[in-house]
Amino acid sequence: MTECGNSSASAGTGSGGSFHSMWRELLPIGRHSGSHGYRRFAWTGADTECRAWFKEQAEARGLTYEVDRNGNQWAWLGDPAQGDAVVTGSHLDSVPDGGAFDGPLGVVSSFAALDELRSRRAEFAKPLALVNFGDEEGARFGLACVGSRLTAGQLTAEQAHLLTDGEGVSLPRAMEAAGHDPEGIGADPDRLARIGAFVELHVEQGRALDLSGDRVGIASAIWPHGRWRFDFRGEANHAGTTRLLDRRDPMLSYAETVLAARREAELAGAVATFGKIAVEPNGVNAIPSLVRGWLDSRAADQESLDQVVGGIEKAAGEYARAHGIDLDVVRESFTPVVEFDHALRDELARILGTTTDLKVPVLGTGAGHDAGILAGHIPTAMLFVRNPTGVSHSPAEFAAEDDCVAGVLALADVLEGLACR
Amino acid sequence: MTECGNSSASAGTGSGGSFHSMWRELLPIGRHSGSHGYRRFAWTGADTECRAWFKEQAEARGLTYEVDRNGNQWAWLGDPAQGDAVVTGSHLDSVPDGGAFDGPLGVVSSFAALDELRSRRAEFAKPLALVNFGDEEGARFGLACVGSRLTAGQLTAEQAHLLTDGEGVSLPRAMEAAGHDPEGIGADPDRLARIGAFVELHVEQGRALDLSGDRVGIASAIWPHGRWRFDFRGEANHAGTTRLLDRRDPMLSYAETVLAARREAELAGAVATFGKIAVEPNGVNAIPSLVRGWLDSRAADQESLDQVVGGIEKAAGEYARAHGIDLDVVRESFTPVVEFDHALRDELARILGTTTDLKVPVLGTGAGHDAGILAGHIPTAMLFVRNPTGVSHSPAEFAAEDDCVAGVLALADVLEGLACR
Numbered sequence: 001m002t003e004c005g006n007s008s009a010s011a012g013t014g015s016g017g018s019f020h021s022m023w024r025e026l027l028p029i030g031r032h033s034g035s036h037g038y039r040r041f042a043w044t045g046a047d048t049e050c051r052a053w054f055k056e057q058a059e060a061r062g063l064t065y066e067v068d069r070n071g072n073q074w075a076w077l078g079d080p081a082q083g084d085a086v087v088t089g090s091h092l093d094s095v096p097d098g099g100a101f102d103g104p105l106g107v108v109s110s111f112a113a114l115d116e117l118r119s120r121r122a123e124f125a126k127p128l129a130l131v132n133f134g135d136e137e138g139a140r141f142g143l144a145c146v147g148s149r150l151t152a153g154q155l156t157a158e159q160a161h162l163l164t165d166g167e168g169v170s171l172p173r174a175m176e177a178a179g180h181d182p183e184g185i186g187a188d189p190d191r192l193a194r195i196g197a198f199v200e201l202h203v204e205q206g207r208a209l210d211l212s213g214d215r216v217g218i219a220s221a222i223w224p225h226g227r228w229r230f231d232f233r234g235e236a237n238h239a240g241t242t243r244l245l246d247r248r249d250p251m252l253s254y255a256e257t258v259l260a261a262r263r264e265a266e267l268a269g270a271v272a273t274f275g276k277i278a279v280e281p282n283g284v285n286a287i288p289s290l291v292r293g294w295l296d297s298r299a300a301d302q303e304s305l306d307q308v309v310g311g312i313e314k315a316a317g318e319y320a321r322a323h324g325i326d327l328d329v330v331r332e333s334f335t336p337v338v339e340f341d342h343a344l345r346d347e348l349a350r351i352l353g354t355t356t357d358l359k360v361p362v363l364g365t366g367a368g369h370d371a372g373i374l375a376g377h378i379p380t381a382m383l384f385v386r387n388p389t390g391v392s393h394s395p396a397e398f399a400a401e402d403d404c405v406a407g408v409l410a411l412a413d414v415l416e417g418l419a420c421r
Numbered sequence: 422m423t424e425c426g427n428s429s430a431s432a433g434t435g436s437g438g439s440f441h442s443m444w445r446e447l448l449p450i451g452r453h454s455g456s457h458g459y460r461r462f463a464w465t466g467a468d469t470e471c472r473a474w475f476k477e478q479a480e481a482r483g484l485t486y487e488v489d490r491n492g493n494q495w496a497w498l499g500d501p502a503q504g505d506a507v508v509t510g511s512h513l514d515s516v517p518d519g520g521a522f523d524g525p526l527g528v529v530s531s532f533a534a535l536d537e538l539r540s541r542r543a544e545f546a547k548p549l550a551l552v553n554f555g556d557e558e559g560a561r562f563g564l565a566c567v568g569s570r571l572t573a574g575q576l577t578a579e580q581a582h583l584l585t586d587g588e589g590v591s592l593p594r595a596m597e598a599a600g601h602d603p604e605g606i607g608a609d610p611d612r613l614a615r616i617g618a619f620v621e622l623h624v625e626q627g628r629a630l631d632l633s634g635d636r637v638g639i640a641s642a643i644w645p646h647g648r649w650r651f652d653f654r655g656e657a658n659h660a661g662t663t664r665l666l667d668r669r670d671p672m673l674s675y676a677e678t679v680l681a682a683r684r685e686a687e688l689a690g691a692v693a694t695f696g697k698i699a700v701e702p703n704g705v706n707a708i709p710s711l712v713r714g715w716l717d718s719r720a721a722d723q724e725s726l727d728q729v730v731g732g733i734e735k736a737a738g739e740y741a742r743a744h745g746i747d748l749d750v751v752r753e754s755f756t757p758v759v760e761f762d763h764a765l766r767d768e769l770a771r772i773l774g775t776t777t778d779l780k781v782p783v784l785g786t787g788a789g790h791d792a793g794i795l796a797g798h799i800p801t802a803m804l805f806v807r808n809p810t811g812v813s814h815s816p817a818e819f820a821a822e823d824d825c826v827a828g829v830l831a832l833a834d835v836l837e838g839l840a841c842r
Binding site for chain 2: 097240251252259274282298368396
């Protein structure tokens with residue numbers, strides 16, 4: 001049993017006050033003066049500043065600070081060896097020119113929720129840990145959730161050694177340059193075995209809560225999602241002299257496929273996006289020989305996703321045949337549906353149903369998270385905070401102050417309900 | 422009056438024989454082992470080899486060789502000062518991974534036609550010159566027909582000094598590095614004043630001759646053509662979490678515009694091509710903030726071109742509005758129709774009508790040429806040789822040996838008709 005007491009960080013400020021002061025401290029770190037977006041890439045200077053901030057917050061609250069073998073930061077209240085720990089947190093790194101909320105909202109809310117529980121003089125029956133997972137966005141090394149994947153054994157040390165950034169710097173060398181010894185990276189089952197529940201609070205990356213008029217939601221599942229590469233191969237030719245009838249122009253089949261993707265996604269209530277393209281020779285006066293488009297598609301369930309991608313592939317094949325184009329479709333990555341632990345999800349709903357007047361809907365999400373990685377290993381849940389723009393991975397990402405505070409209080413209620421009985 | 426006589430290069434071989442031996446000599450120069458296409462960029466090593474070949478051919482035939490102030494190579498039979506010269510030739514440089522015929526066919530055919538005229542013991546009443554214009558394709562410095570533009574005063578020395586290649590090397594420095602003094606580049610009106618007619622033979626860059634079943638054709642005009650940049654600006658967002666209804670995805674408007682361009686071109690019997698694209702941020706899981714597409718369009722006359730481009734702009738504007746996209750259209754370049762000299766064109770038709778059994782159709786072209794530049798200054802004409810693939814600017818560009826020889830003979834007839842009366 002741990003007596004929480006008042007820490008100096010939270011004394012007299014309440015969860016709202018400590019949230020705001022922490023938020024203001026983080027805001028300038030890694031913000032680009034031109035784009036106003038964040039560039040907090042793993043193991044860079046901006047990341048190191050964020051990590052220093054996390055350590056300060058932990059120490060200011062008298063928590064036991066540690067960095068695990070994979071570079072994730074932990075702040076413990078109580079003895080980890082006791083087991084059945086309740087863990088909360090998220091990540092502090094960002095996509096290129098990302099927003100302020102994706103990741104940091106969950107970390108700041110974790111500290112603010114602890115402050116709230118201390119102001120309530122809550123008594124903990126279980127160890128509590130706050131965590132900052134390293135390299136969640138994968139902006140630098142191209143793979144998302146590296147810190148949690150390594151810990152869960154979903155990424156081996158051998159595989160991690162092969163990851164390099166755009167300058168050819170390997171992940172281990174980048175860790176070393178930032179002061180973390182990469183020698184011990186790899187699966188950390190003992191650490192996972194001590195965790196009874198992990199709850200990640202995150203800004204919503206869509207408008208479901210805004211549309212339902214709710215401040216906070218509980219995650220049901222992460223939609224199955226994947227990436228497919230569509231290679232349309234035609235024949236390079238002179239754009240000025242080649243008759244339309246003599247052309248094998250792959251841009252036409254690509255364009256038709258982009259529109260088919262939208263139609264199929266609409267039909268299935270899913271999403272499908274062609275956001276990346278590479279064209280050869282990409283000359284103004286040249287009919288392309290190759291148009292390569294990448295499809296990102298996600299749906300609420302596997303059957304819907306199969307229907308969407310199958311429909312797009314079928315349409316693309318028909319368009320390609322009509323234009324004399326050779327089509328290859330390659331699935332480059334795929335993540336099946338992640339169902340969060342039903343018992344924990346129901347427990348969160350029960351807790352929040354008794355502690356708050358808020359309606360707390362349960363909703364799915366199309367984005368990946370560290371919680372999605374850990375869900376395969378330990379009971380895991382997520383809380384979402386309303387984002388009225390629905391925008392994510394952009395400086396326009398937003399959550400109102402009142403909603404952030406509502407998220408902190410909901411997280412405090414959940415931690416109290418899970419750890420303090 | 423110049424007695425042609427037999428030169429050693431053509432003795433006993435006839436025009437076909439000299440054509441083939443010259444063709445074989447040129448074939449390996451600047452050919453890329455991977456793509457099998459040509460990379461003969463202006464003022465590079467491959468270009469220098471081609472230029473050395475031209476000089477050898479001129480000297481082997483006892484012609485007066487000179488390089489003009491703009492780096493174009495000339496081989497004279499007779500005294501240039503006499504005036505009213507008949508000039509033929511083309512260029513030896515290539516687009517990236519271009520074919521063997523675009524340019525070199527006209528230069529090789531010029532020498533072979535002279536050999537043919539010497540074997541006929543034709544007597545010249547006017548000076549004759551063979552020319553290799555420098556940097557016709559613009560592959561290195563981004564502007565086509567630099568050699569003829571400079572000579573005609575359509576490109577000033579000041580403008581030429583600003584041209585740089587992908588490595589930042591300026592055109593004058595590149596000339597200097599290849600052994601040409603760039604000090605005197607600029608308009609050369611005295612040279613143009615000495616020319617009575619310029620005839621450029623070129624491989625056809627479409628299938629009109631193949632479809633009509635003719636080996637050789639005469640150019641009527643170069644279609645008006647231009648480049649337009651379409652900027653579709655939307656809102657970057659997460660491809661996994663943003664509802665379709667909340668998106669402002671510029672890729673959709675771009676795709677619709679690509680298909681509209683095809684429809685408008687079909688309606689007008691013109692061509693319209695989106696062959697170059699730039700996307701931001703161009704990430705697989707990101708809805709783009711910007712899709713920038715370049716339209717190349719050409720038509721037989723100005724009215725048709727206006728109709729095509731106007732129709733595409735109108736459609737693009739409607740699609741953009743429907744998707745909440747901001748659209749900017751910028752005309753980046755434009756070349757009005759070039760009508761070749763009617764009297765010279767009719768003279769070529771009359772000559773070939775009497776000297777050959779071939780039907781020689783008159784046809785337009787969508788491609789630019791040095792002949793198109795010079796047409797604004799001196800009487801200019803073009804001959805086309807059949808290209809059964811219709812392919813151009815690609816290793817698949819092709820002309821059959823028989824058709825090449827027919828082209829040489831037609832050019833010889835034209836030169837004899839123009840210069841030997």
